[in-house]
Structures are given as structure tokens and as C-alpha cells.
Amino acid sequence: xxxxxxxxxxxxxxxxxxxxxxxxxxxxxxxxxxxxxxxxxxxxxxxxxxxxxxxxxxxxxxxxxxxxxxxxxxxxxxxxxxxxxxxxxxxxxxxxxxxxxxxxxxxxxxxxxxxxxxxxxxxxxxxxxxxxxxxxxxxxxxxxxxxxxxxxxxxxxxxxxxxxxxxxxxxxxxxxxxxxxxxxxxxxxxxxxxxxxxxxxxxxxxxxxxxxxxxxxxxxxxxxxxxxxxxxxxxxxxxxxxxxxxxxxxxxxxxxxxxxxxxxxxxxxxxxxxxxxxxxxxxxxxxxxxxxxxxxxxxxxxxxxxxxxxxxxxxxxxxxxxxxxxxxxxxxxxxxxxxxxxxxxxxxxxxxxxxxxxxxxxxxxxxxxxxxxxxxxxxxxxxxxxxxxxxxxxxxxxxxxxxxxxxxxxxxxxxxxxxxxxxxxxxxxxxxxxxxxxxxxxxxxxxxxxxxxxxxxxxxxxxxxxxxxxxxxxxxxxxxxxxxxxxxxxxxxxxxxxxxxxxxxxxxxxxxxxxxxxxxxxxxxxxxxxxxxxxxxxxxxxxxxxxxxxxxxxxxxxxxxxxxxxxxxxxxxxxxxxxxxxxxxxxxxxxxxxxxxxxxxxxxxxxxxxxxxxxxxxxxxxxxxxxxxxxxxxxxxxxxxxxxxxxxxxxxxxxxxxxxxxxxxxxxxxxxxxxxxxxxxxxxxxxxxxxxxxxxxxxxxxxxxxxxxxxxxxxxxxxxxxxxxxxxxxxxxxxxxxxxxxxxxxxxxxxxxxxxxxxxxxxxxxxxxxxxxxxxxxxxxxxxxxxxxxxxxxxxxxxxxxxxxxxxxxxxxxxxxxxxxxxxxxxxxxxxxxxxxxxxxxxx
Numbered sequence: 136x137x138x139x140x141x142x143x144x145x146x147x148x149x150x151x152x153x154x155x156x157x158x159x160x161x162x163x164x165x166x167x168x169x170x171x172x173x174x175x176x177x178x179x180x181x182x183x184x185x186x187x188x189x190x191x192x193x194x195x196x197x198x199x200x201x202x203x204x205x206x207x208x209x210x211x212x213x214x215x216x217x218x219x220x221x222x223x224x225x226x227x228x229x230x231x232x233x234x235x236x237x238x239x240x241x242x243x244x245x246x247x248x249x250x251x252x253x254x255x256x257x258x259x260x261x262x263x264x265x266x267x268x269x270x271x272x273x274x275x276x277x278x279x280x281x282x283x284x285x286x287x288x289x290x291x292x293x294x295x296x297x298x299x300x301x302x303x304x305x306x307x308x309x310x311x312x313x314x315x316x317x318x319x320x321x322x323x324x325x326x327x328x329x330x331x332x333x334x335x336x337x338x339x340x341x342x343x344x345x346x347x348x349x350x351x352x353x354x355x356x357x358x359x360x361x362x363x364x365x366x367x368x369x370x371x372x373x374x375x376x377x378x379x380x381x382x383x384x385x386x387x388x389x390x391x392x393x394x395x396x397x398x399x400x401x402x403x404x405x406x407x408x409x410x411x412x413x414x415x416x417x418x419x420x421x422x423x424x425x426x427x428x429x430x431x432x433x434x435x436x437x438x439x440x441x442x443x444x445x446x447x448x449x450x451x452x453x454x455x456x457x458x459x460x461x462x463x464x465x466x467x468x469x470x471x472x473x474x475x476x477x478x479x480x481x482x483x484x485x486x487x488x489x490x491x492x493x494x495x496x497x498x499x500x501x502x503x504x505x506x507x508x509x510x511x512x513x514x515x516x517x518x519x520x521x522x523x524x525x526x527x528x529x530x531x532x533x534x535x536x537x538x539x540x541x542x543x544x545x546x547x548x549x550x551x552x553x554x555x556x557x558x559x560x561x562x563x564x565x566x567x568x569x570x571x572x573x574x575x576x577x578x579x580x581x582x583x584x585x586x587x588x589x590x591x592x593x594x595x596x597x598x599x600x601x602x603x604x605x606x607x608x609x610x611x612x613x614x615x616x617x618x619x620x621x622x623x624x625x626x627x628x629x630x631x632x633x634x635x636x637x638x639x640x641x642x643x644x645x646x647x648x649x650x651x652x653x654x655x656x657x658x659x660x661x662x663x664x665x666x667x668x669x670x671x672x673x674x675x676x677x678x679x680x681x682x683x684x685x686x687x688x689x690x691x692x693x694x695x696x697x698x699x700x701x702x703x704x705x706x707x708x709x710x711x712x713x714x715x716x717x718x719x720x721x722x723x724x725x726x727x728x729x730x731x732x733x734x735x736x737x738x739x740x741x742x743x744x745x746x747x748x749x750x751x752x753x754x755x756x757x758x759x760x761x762x763x764x765x766x767x768x769x770x771x772x773x774x775x776x777x778x779x780x781x782x783x784x785x786x787x788x789x790x791x792x793x794x795x796x797x798x799x800x801x802x803x804x805x806x807x808x809x810x811x812x813x814x815x816x817x818x819x820x821x822x823x824x825x826x827x828x829x830x831x832x833x834x835x836x837x838x839x840x841x842x843x844x845x846x847x848x849x850x851x852x853x854x855x856x857x858x859x860x861x862x863x864x865x866x867x868x869x870x871x872x873x874x875x876x877x878x879x880x881x882x883x884x885x886x887x888x889x890x891x892x893x894x895x896x897x898x899x900x901x902x903x904x905x906x907x908x909x910x911x912x913x914x915x916x917x918x919x920x921x922x923x924x925x926x927x928x929x930x931x932x933x934x935x936x937x938x939x940x941x942x943x944x945x946x947x948x949x950x951x952x953x954x955x956x957x958x959x960x961x962x963x964x965x966x967x968x969x970x971x972x973x974x975x976x977x978x979x
Contacts, residue, residue, distance in 0.1 A: 156436060156440055157436075160429070161430070164430055164432075179390070183358065183392065186357065186358065186407075187360075187392050187407040188394075190349075190350065190360055190407070194346065194349065194398075195396065198399070200236060201236075201311050201338055202291050204338070205291070205336050206313060208336045218244075227263035233265045237344055238344035238345030239338055240306075241264035242263055242338050243261055245260060245282070246258050246334040259271060260334070264300075269300045272297070272299060272300060280294070280295075281293060281295075282312045282337075284312075285313055285335060289316075289328055291312065291399045292400070293401040296309060297310065307373070308342050309342065310337050311340055312337045315332075316328065316333055317333045342374045347374075358409045359407070359410065361405070362403060362406075363403065363406070364401070365403070367404050373403070389409050389413065390408075391406070393405070393406050394407070489735070490829065493516070494517065495736070495743060495831070496735075497516055497517050497520070498517075498743070499743070520830060543587045543678055544586075544588075545586060546585065546587070546889075547583060548585075550581065550583070550615070550627070551582050553591065554576065554629075557595045557599070558613055561596075561599040561600075561611070565603060571609070572610065572611050573610065573611075573613070575612065575613065579617045580615055580617050581627075581702065585703045587678065594675060595613075595631070598696075599611070599613070602631050602633035605633065605692075606636075606691075609633070609691070611631070611632070612631075613632075615629045623702055624701055625701075626697060626698070627698055630693055632691065632693040635692060636688070636689060637687050637688045637689055638686040643686070675698060678698050680697050680699060723848070725770035725847075726751075726767055727751050727752075727771045727840070728751075728752050728760070728763060728772045729751055729752070729754075730756070730759075730772065730774040731806065732775065736806075743833060744773070747837060749840075752767070757774070757783055760789070761793065764790070764801070765798070770848070771840060772801055773806060773840070774803055774804070774806065776806065783805060783806075783821075785821075787803050787823050790803065791821075803822065806827060806829060806831070807828055807829065824843060827839060866933060867933060868933075871930070875930075887931070890930055893927075894970075898966060901923060901924045902962070902963055904916070905924075909951055912951045914946070917959075918943065922940070925937050931969075933969040933973075935965050936962060939961055
């Protein structure tokens with residue numbers, strides 16, 4: 136029953152809705168019409184005001200032109216050694232005043248005539264009128280006053296309204312005067328200017344003619360402009376716009392406006408009056424159109440609503456159905472993407488764990504006496520494991536490309552060295568296959584660039600791998616050249632050419648898509664996942680470059696990439712303080728703790744370390760680590776990151792927060808199946824000293840173990856605070872820098888130098904923000920910036936800076952205090968001292 140009433144109510148409202156809309160629309164139309172009338176009147180008034188303002192500005196510009204012409208004439212007069220009437224007339228004639236500046240009736244030069252009476256008078260030495268036969272009138276008092284004002288002020292001056300020519304009674308206007316002073320005489324005061332006066336240049340201005348010529352015929356039909364010298368009085372009129380008195384008396388002028396202007400300190404009044412045939416704005420936008428248009432729209436809207444109501448229910452049902460389907464599909468897609476990411480991460484870990492065991496056991500097996508066949512079989516298995524590792528890395532890179540999680544670095548690198556190193560392994564494989572190989576670095580190719588060398592190496596290696604795979608005879612060549620040079624970017628083009636089977640033209644477009652190969656036959660004969668080119672294209676796109684191919688069947692292929700890199704203006708060779716050796720002296724046998732929940736991996740890690748001559752203990756979870764470390768003295772912890780009860784990150788943080796400084800200082804090497812940069816950052820942030828992925832490279836792992844055991848044997852762990860810590864000399868804790876250097880990888884720039892360069896960029900910006908927070912009384916922002924700077928200072932061993940930041944962070948207050956200012960000043964001083972010492976240790 137309730138549902139029936141609801142349906143009946145809806146139907147009632149539905150049937151009445153068109154009439155309600157019609158009434159509402161009619162009311163809105165009427166209101167809009169009335170509002171438009173009022174708005175149109177205001178727009179017309181604003182339009183009239185804008186026209187008057189524009190005319191006033193144009194008049195001011197014409198007067199400024201007069202000033203510029205007189206200033207030029209003054210310079211001409213002062214620069215001439217001898218001046219006579221003929222030279223002056225030629226100069227004024229060259230200005231083409233009648234054609235270019237109507238209303239400027241000539242130009243003259245006057246000096247003071249000493250009469251010996253109370254008042255001196257003006258003597259016109261040169262005057263060149265724009266019309267023949269015009270004679271200047273005697274200068275009245277207002278003209279003399281304008282000349283004296285120009286002399287005393289050093290600025291242009293206008294006279295009052297006066298008759299301009301003696302033989303033309305109807306020509307009235309004003310004179311514009313500019314004073315000329317003698318050279319090399321001071322003019323800083325009124326007295327000095329009077330003494331230095333040489334004369335005046337002047338110009339008669341016919342204001343009526345100026346107004347007439349500057350106004351268009353359209354503006355003249357719209358309104359009149361009357362110009363007065365002072366208040367609007369008949370005897371002060373400078374120009375009449377031509378409006379008839381009858382029009383004004385009949386009140387046909389709808390708008391009028393009076394504007395005061397002060398050209399050259401004169402007091403003028405402009406009175407604007409609209410004419411009867413003034414065309415207002417609403418002539419093109421009549422509000423009555425709104426009334427008729429709105430009424431028609433109301434009727435049409437009513438008809439449209441009636442039509443729409445008939446289809447409303449069906450459209451609503453379809454929309455609801457479509458929305459539900461879209462939401463369902465979206466949830467399915469998001470769930471599928473999440474499950475895929477989790478699956479790839481889990482499978483990566485699960486696959487790498489047994490691979491680590493197999494690879495490690497094969498390494499141990501190869502160390503034992505074997506027959507030739509056994510060694511061959513073992514090496515074949517080892518090669519298959521490496522191939523499988525490459526495939527897993529491709530799959531992980533594919534997931535990152537599709538998820539948009541790949542990040543590109545911007546670090547300095549040596550392009551020539553990178554290409555030589557990348558091509559070295561392919562060249563050896565090509566020679567074994569009976570192929571020729573060449574690397575051509577074109578002249579002009581820059582050496583030092585800034586970009587992501589790791590990803591560039593991966594792209595080139597993928598292209599070389601494809602060339603080697605599909606080439607059975609002939610040669611492979613690599614050519615690198617400078618494609619474009621700009622500032623600050625340069626374009627680098629790298630081409631990999633082979634003489635292989637080529638690519639059909641119909642498959643070129645799909646070659647850079649995931650899981651794509653030329654044909655099923657190619658897949659069966661040559662193998663591969665078809666991910667290399669897709670990943671390479673994703674990397675090139677992230678680096679803002681392009682990739683392509685030129686190929687023909689049985690004629691070979693040329694794959695090319697074009698990538699912009701930033702020029703590296705300051706190349707710092709790999710230096711540190713002091714650099715750690717790659718091969719370490721033999722250290723006495725040490726005690727090593729292996730933390731691994733996989734028994735096979737325990738066995739592999741244990742055997743590798745024991746073969747190095749060290750003693751190994753094993754535990755199978757992170758919650759057992761602290762108890763084991765307290766039972767014996769260990770020189771190193773090798774720990775898996777993923778364990779059942781307590782993972783390696785939590786265990787590392789517990790070790791780093793232990794009360795015993797000997798335990799707190801033990802080096803930790805992370806073993807993980809995750810090869811992402813995020814994983815490495817997580818390991819380092821949790822307190823681990825180094826990082827190696829599964830399956831491990833035995834040689835790299837042995838070097839890493841030996842390096843940390845050597846460091847531990849030759850350094851003293853941090854002790855509780857004392858008056859003078861032996862590890863700290865000056866402002867920087869050198870043992871902290873030594874720990875950073877232990878993170879260096881072969882071929883990379885020293886970690887300490889990288890951190891210091893970032894510190895030089897970040898720290899000044901942070902200190903500047905702290906000063907701004909201090910000035911605006913924002914202690915919360917100040918504490919936040921201090922917390923950020925504290926962490927980066929500690930990373931580089933600047934413990935005095937870290938201590939000051941901690942004090943700033945711990946001041947409990949709601950406003951800035953003198954303590955904040957004192958600590959911030961000390962912090963700025965400490966920053967300067969710390970950076971100088973770091974620069975000496977790392978760069979000098």
C-alpha cells in the first residue's frame with residue numbers, strides 16, 4: 136500500500152511538472168528582462184564613460200608629442216654652434232607638422248630682452264609657423280607667466296588661453312614653453328636655473344584643431360567634447376564640440392560627464408555630452424530580445440520536459456544497470472591488478488629462494504674435484520639459472536612498467552665508458568659465435584652526461600641481446616652520435632645494427648608490445664619471452680625519448696633509440712675519503728651469524744662463509760637474533776628479509792637500538808629476493824649496512840662479507856657519550872662517512888659524495904624555510920623543518936647540527952621564543968662549519 140501511494144504521488148508530480156516549469160521559466164524570464172534593462176543602462180553609461188576617458192587620454196598623448204618635439208628642438212639648438220632663422224626654419228619644416236601633427240602651428244625660440252624696467256620681456260629670435268604669413272601676437276601676462284614657470288621649474292609649462300597670431304583674430308589656443316639652460320652651469324635650485332637660463336623653445340597649440348583631428352567621425356557622431364581653461368565658463372572655452380544649444384535645452388542629451396585634467400600642471404576641464412543619435416550598447420543587445428527569447432524558450436522547455444518524462448523511467452533503469460556493471464567491472468579490474476601485483480611479488484620471492492639454493496650449491500659443487508662431464512653439466516645448470524634470473528627480472532620490470540612504478544634517476548655518468556662496458560660481454564659472445572662486432576663512437580659525442588645509466592645500460596643490453604640472438608652470420612655494429620645540441624639538453628642517438636633474419640613490415644607495429652614476437656616459428660627457434668623490446672620502449676618513454684626499427688627480411692635490422700640527456704657541466708671523478716679497496720687483506724677467522732628460515736639457503740650461506748675460513752652459527756627467525764647475539768661475539772650478521780615470525784627489518788631495528796654498543800655496531804647484510812630500489816631503501820632505513828639479492832653472485836657476496844669483517848676488525852664501535860668521542864674529530868664523525876662508503880657498488884659514485892651533494896641542495900632551502908617560519912611566528916613549521924634537517928645531518932655525521940635540530944624540535948611552545956632564534960642562529964653557523972669540513976674530506 137505504501138509503495139502504491141508513493142507511485143501515485145510521483146505520477147501526480149510528474150504530470151504537474153511541465154506547468155510548474157513553464158510558470159517558473161516565465162517568472163525568471165520577466166525577472167531577467169527587468170534586470171537586463173537595468174544592466175543595459177549601466178553598461179551604456181560605462182560605455183559612454185570609457186569613450187570620454189579614451190578621448191582624454193588621447194589628448195594627453197598629443198600634448199606629450201608636443202613636449203617631445205620641443206625637447207628635440209631644444210637639443211638641436213643646444214647642439215648647433217651657429218643658429219640662424221634659415222636653419223631653424225629648415226629644421227621645423229623637416230618635422231612635417233601640418234601633415235603629421237595638425238594643431239601644432241609652428242615652433243620658435245625666444246630669449247629675455249633686458250629693458251632696464253621692472254619687467255623684462257620675451258624676445259622671439261626665431262619662429263617658423265606652419266602656414267605662411269602668420270605673425271605672433273604680443274605675449275600677454277599669462278604667456279610670460281608660463282615662460283617664467285618653465286624657467287624656474289625646469290619642466291614644460293602651458294600658458295592660459297590667448298590669441299595666437301596678430302593677423303588672425305579667430306585663432307585662439309595656448310603656448311607650450313620649455314626652458315633651455317647654458318651648458319656646464321648648475322640648475323639644481325630656482326636661483327641657479329634663473330642664472331643659467333639661455334632661452335626658451337615654444338610652440339603655439341590650436342586645441343580645437345587638435346581635438347578635431349584626433350577624433351574619428353564615429354566618435355564625433357556619438358558625443359561632443361568641450362574643453363575649458365579652468366572652470367566651464369564661456370570666456371574660458373578652448374574648444375567647442377559642436378553640440379547645438381537647442382539639443383541641450385530640449386534635454387536630449389542623456390549622458391554627460393565632466394573631467395578635470397592637468398597637462399603640464401595646467402587646470403583644464405573636459406565636458407562630454409552625448410548626442411541624440413548616440414548608439415548605446417543595448418542597440419546590439421536589446422533586453423526585449425531576452426523577453427521574447429525567454430518566452431519562446433519556456434514553451435520549448437515545457438515541450439521538451441513532457442517528451443523527456445516519457446523516457447525518464449527507461450533511461451533511469453538503463454543508467455542504474457550500466458553504473459552497477461561499471462562498478463562491478465572496476466572492482467574486478469582493481470582486484471585483478473592487486474592480485475597480479477601480489478602474485479608477482481610472492482612468486483618472485485618464492486622462485487628466487489630455491490634459485491639461491493640451487494645456484495649456491497652449484498658454486499659449492501664446482502669447488503669440489505669433478506670430472507670433465509660433471510663440470511660441464513654443472514656449468515650448464517649454472518647458465519640455465521642465470522637465464523632464469525634474467526627472465527624473472529623481465530617479468531618484474533614488466534609489472535612495474537604496466538603499473539607506472541618505474542622511476543628514472545638523474546645522476547652523472549660516463550657515456551663512453553657505459554657503452555664500452557655494455558658492449559664488452561656481447562662482443563665476446565659474438566666472437567664465440569663467429570660474428571664480427573664493432574663499436575663506433577662518432578666525433579662530437581659528449582662523454583659526461585646526467586641521466587639514468589642503469590636503465591640506459593639495460594636498454595642497450597636488450598637491443599644487443601636481440602641482435603646476437605637473431606644473427607647467425609655477418610656482424611653486429613653499435614653506433615652512437617650526437618643528434619641535437621641544445622642548452623641544457625643534448626639528444627643522443629644509439630643504433631644497433633645486425634645482419635640477421637630481419638622483421639616483416641606487417642609485424643613492426645606490434646614488435647614493441649608485451650609478449651610480442653615476429654612469429655610462432657621465431658619463438659620456437661630462438662626462444663625468449665618477447666618482453667625485452669616492450670620494457671625498453673617503456674624505459675625510453677620514461678626518459679622522454681623515442682625508439683624505432685628499420686628492417687627488411689633477410690637483410691638485417693637497425694634498432695635505434697633517441698634520448699635527451701642533460702649536459703654534465705661539472706664532472707666529479709669517483710673520489711672519496713678514503714676509498715675502500717675492492718680486495719681486502721686477509722682477516723683472522725671471525726664468528727658470523729646467519730639468520731634464514733629456509734634450511735637449504737642456510738646451508739648454502741653457511742658453506743660459502745665457512746669456505747672463506749670463518750665460523751658460522753644459524754638461527755631460523757628474527758625473534759632469535761638478539762638472544763643469539765648476547766651469547767657470543769659476532770663480527771657480522773647475514774639476515775634474510777622475509778621470515779615467518781619476525782622479518783629482517785624488525786630484527787635489524789632491534790639490533791640498532793640495543794643498549795650494548797658492541798651489538799649495536801655489528802654490520803648487517805640483507806638477503807632478499809626483491810630486487811627493487813624500494814627494497815634497498817627499506818633495508819638501509821631499517822639499519823642494515825648492505826644489500827644483496829637472490830640468487831646471489833658468489834664473488835660479490837664473498838667480497839661484501841670480507842669487506843664488512845675487515846671494517847669491523849679495524850674500527851671501534853660507538854661508545855656512550857663522553858667529553859671527547861674518539862670517532863669524532865672536528866665537526867664531522869668520520870666513522871659515519873666510513874659506513875656510507877661501505878655501501879658503494881663497483882662503478883658507482885661514492886655514496887658519501889652523493890649524500891653531500893644532495894645535502895648542499897636541500898640544507899640551505901630548509902634553513903631558509905626555518906627563517907621564514909621564525910619571521911611569521913610559526914613554531915610548528917619550524918619544528919617540522921628541524922626534524923627534516925636532523926635526519927640528513929645525522930646521515931653525514933654532522934652531530935652538532937643534529938643536536939641543535941633536536942633542541943629546536945623539542946621546545947614545547949605555541950609561539951616563537953628567543954630560544955628558537957638563538958638555536959637557529961647557532962644552527963646556521965654550524966652548517967657553514969660542517970659543510971667546509973665535509974668539502975675538505977670528500978671533495979678536496
